[in-house]
Amino acid sequence: MRIVIAGGGLGGLTCARVLRAHDIDAVVCERDASREARVQGGTLDLTVDEGQWALRQAGLEAGYRAIARPEGQDMVLYDSAGTLLRREATPDEGEERWGRPEADRPALRKLLLDALPEETVRWGHAVTRAEPLGDGRHRVHLSGGETLDCDFLVGADGARSRIRPLLTDTEPAYCGVHGMELVIHDADRAHPAASALVGRGSFSAIGNQQTLSAQRNGDGTIRVHLALRCDEDWPSASGIPFDQPDRARAALKELYAAWPAEFLALVDAASGPVLVYPLNALPVGLRWDAAPGVTLIGDAAHLMSPFAGQGANLAMRDGAELALVLAEGGDVRKFEQAMLERAEPAARMSADNLELFLSDGAAEKVRHLFAKMFGEED
Ligand SMILES: Cc1cc2nc3c(=O)[nH]c(=O)nc-3n(C[C@H](O)[C@H](O)[C@H](O)COP(=O)(O)OP(=O)(O)OC[C@H]3O[C@@H](n4cnc5c(N)ncnc54)[C@H](O)[C@@H]3O)c2cc1C
Known part of the structure; x- marks a missing residue:
């Protein structure tokens, strides 16, 4: 066959x-x-019954x-005013450590x-x-x-x-949101503050209809993601010169102007192209x-x-x-x-x-969602 x-x-x-x-x-x-x-x-967390199961079938x-990085499950969650909403650390040992390694x-x-x-x-x-x-x-x-x-x-x-x-x-069809990806190279050595903010895993900050997140990769880079609710033609209509990374990064910082400088330092630390993509779904x-x-x-x-x-x-x-x-x-x-x-x-x-x-008042809703996911009273 x-x-x-x-x-x-x-x-x-x-x-x-x-x-x-x-x-x-x-x-x-x-x-x-x-x-x-x-x-x-980018980095992916593989679930036991899907990604990990498939790799077992593949031998x-x-x-x-x-290649798995269990410690990549560490996470911090902030609101756009800089308030820490949640911090999770990966257990040092035990099966839980292997829950969804990156x-x-x-x-x-x-x-x-x-x-x-x-x-x-x-x-x-x-x-x-x-x-x-x-x-x-x-x-x-x-x-x-x-x-x-x-x-x-x-x-x-x-x-x-x-x-x-x-x-x-x-x-x-278009979901009403665009994502952007920037890369911080050689994060530990060249950008220690950004590196410390992200830690061993991921950093997320949630605002009104916009998010800023960053994830440590195993190759020494940190991938920074921005997402915002906007029309489908936003990349061209916004006038942001995405083909000129320095100017694009400066324009993106304007969109997040009220956010803590410490968070925007993630955008400053990035170099190379700014990738912009629509989120679509069936x-x-x-x-x-x-x-x-x-x-x-x-x-x-x-x-x-x-x-x-x-x-x-x-x-x-x-x-x-x-x-x-x-x-x-x-x-x-x-x-x-x-x-x-x-x-x-x-x-x-x-x-x-x-x-x-990507809603108004999203930070509180996301904090609540995480509490529910971790089986906590909220
Ligand atoms: C920013 C972002 C973060 C994500 N994070 C996660 C995550 O944490 N966990 C998770 O599970 N998923 C995540 N996803 C989703 C995940 O990336 C996709 O669901 C996954 O890659 C789908 O795999 P696939 O093999 O079906 O398709 P793809 O990865 O899209 O692979 C399709 C392949 O087909 C090739 N191809 C396309 N058209 C043709 C053609 N005409 N002829 C021949 N080849 C072709 C492409 O070059 C590509 O190699 C994320 C997605 C995005 C955008």
Whole structure:
């Protein structure tokens, strides 16, 4: 059986790796020109039943423990006036320490790529569309004009999936929020104050309809994220020159002018490009009629905003579970139903959290949310 996976993100690579563990070779068509073509920064906390489960199926648990940073679960939460609302420290030992350890996305991707034969991922192979050939077979069209025929096609090509139209006409919609990412390099040595503020894990400050957060990565960088409620055309309408990082950072500080100088120092400490991106999502509870020989996983199937911290975890679980079903000749339709049922509460939580974190008076609501999550009276 020839399996083609469109997209070599965490979902597609996990699927390919679990198939390989069952002696099945898949072809992964990846748009990026090479492993190094795009810096995929950021850190992800892998959940026991999703990301960690998937890596166990992939036979990569030991490799994962070697790159995981349990102490990355440390967190501090402030309001935009600088009042500390919550501080959590990771236990030094015990199973709790392994609850949701952080791992850098590039390290996770490398772990999966290194465990696949070199020829599995076809770099620079952007899928433009796919068409059914009958009997569940598909023809995949690539940007260079080449085509690949397969017996089973997996759409793991993220938010703007080219495989999704085979199953549904539904497209992601704008959530009303833009995110921005800045990077602080060599944080401990060059920016000790910023480094101390963020600590071993993450820093979050919540204002009215805007947030500022920062996360330590395992490579010595700190990733700073800003999110604000705005119209979809805000990046151009705002007049902020995002292609001129120094001026863009100065303009962003204006937007946060009333916030503590200590917090804005995170923006000052950053260097390099300022990435700006809209948050989009597919409708919560999206379903489609199954079609033979094709399915979707990860963001292609259930794109949600990052406010539940679940997208990558679900993508990995989807990829591993689908691979097991394909290896055992199981029912893909049942897999699809289970996947969409699993994603629905996460998508709802993500939509609710986005509304809550980007609302007026959000800091108090977020403090309350955390108290509830930790099972405390509030
Ligand atoms: C700021 C931010 C923070 C986040 N934090 C978390 C978190 O803490 N925890 C968490 O679980 N999730 C988090 N997420 C969500 C997570 O990043 C995604 O849900 C996850 O990456 C989805 O994985 P995927 O493999 O389905 O898709 P993707 O990661 O999008 O991978 C898709 C792959 O397909 C390739 N591709 C795209 N189009 C084509 C094409 N036409 N042809 C061939 N290849 C193609 C892409 O290059 C990419 O490699 C966050 C997201 C954002 C934006």
